[in-house]
Amino acid sequence: MIRRTALMLGLAAALSPALPALAQSRALSAQEQQLINEINAHNSAIRTMVGRFLQIDTNGGRQEGTFFIERPNKVAFRYAPPSREEIVSTGRGFYVVDRRAETYYAYPQDSIPLRQFLGDQINLLNANVIDVTNTDGYLSITVIDETVAGTVQVSLIFDTETKDLAQWTLVEPNGSELTFSLYDVQKGVDIPNHFFTFPATYSGKEPGT
Numbered sequence: 001m002i003r004r005t006a007l008m009l010g011l012a013a014a015l016s017p018a019l020p021a022l023a024q025s026r027a028l029s030a031q032e033q034q035l036i037n038e039i040n041a042h043n044s045a046i047r048t049m050v051g052r053f054l055q056i057d058t059n060g061g062r063q064e065g066t067f068f069i070e071r072p073n074k075v076a077f078r079y080a081p082p083s084r085e086e087i088v089s090t091g092r093g094f095y096v097v098d099r100r101a102e103t104y105y106a107y108p109q110d111s112i113p114l115r116q117f118l119g120d121q122i123n124l125l126n127a128n129v130i131d132v133t134n135t136d137g138y139l140s141i142t143v144i145d146e147t148v149a150g151t152v153q154v155s156l157i158f159d160t161e162t163k164d165l166a167q168w169t170l171v172e173p174n175g176s177e178l179t180f181s182l183y184d185v186q187k188g189v190d191i192p193n194h195f196f197t198f199p200a201t202y203s204g205k206e207p208g209t
Contacts, residue, residue, distance in 0.1 A: 028125075032132045035139055035160065036124045042163035044122045047071050051185035058176045067182070072119050074196045090196050097198045104204035124156075137161060150174075 028036070049069040056062050065079040065086075073091030084100035096105040124141060130153075131142040142155045150173025157167040169179045 028129065028132060032134075033125065035134070036132075036141065039139070039158050039163045040122050040124055043165065044120070046187050048189050048191055049185060049187050050189050050191065052183050053077065054181045054183070056179045056181075058178070068191050068195050070191050070196070074191075076195050088196050088198060095198070095204070097202065099198070102199070102202045104198065104202050106205055131155075134160065138166065 047070065049067075051067055052064065053067050054062065054064050063079055063083065065077060065083075067078070068074075068076040073089065076086060076088045078086040085096065085098050088095050088097055094107045096107075098104070124143075127141075127143040128145065129141060129143055131140070133140040133142075137160050139158045139160050140155050141158070142153060144151055144153045146152075152173065153171040155169045155171075156165060157169075158164065159166050164185065165182060167179065167181045169177055171177050
């Protein structure tokens with residue numbers, strides 16, 4: 001079974017690179033600001049994305065799957081068999097769904113770090129940036145956020161040529177790490193709406209109830 005807390009923090013961090021207003025811990029150079037603005041514009045213009053992901057945890061455990069994103073507010077991450085778990089969201093909340101057990105765990109949309117990536121516009125310059133590194137054709141932007149679980153650090157890695165998000169690493173409050181790598185990504189793909197839903201007969205708890 002996937003680790004639900006880490007999964008929710010990690011997924012939302014990668015998909016939501018704009019943070020609530022916090023004091024910026026790192027002064028950005030003009031060149032860094034320009035690169036980040038280009039990344040903001042490029043990723044804001046992407047309305048749909050599909051592809052595959054590889055998740056690696058602190059202990060070297062590996063899980064793979066497929067992801068689907070449609071702006072605004074729709075996302076689905078499906079873990080490969082034998083897992084039957086996935087994450088779905090349509091803006092009302094994030095749901096960790098177990099299709100084998102026909103259950104779900106719900107998280108309010110506004111409680112997930114970096115959730116604004118699913119909206120119409122992305123602005124990393126509003127994030128609490130603590131480090132920016134530009135090496136070997138990749139730009140790494142490290143941000144932090146305060147959550148109910150403690151301080152979460154996320155390093156987002158973008159291809160400097162394409163401006164695409166390639167990978168992110170989440171450092172949880174307890175020091176554990178979770179890394180997601182994206183590959184075989186396609187953009188501008190029509191995604192069936194049912195990819196972002198699950199049957200109303202599944203048992204669980206809605207956000208705010």
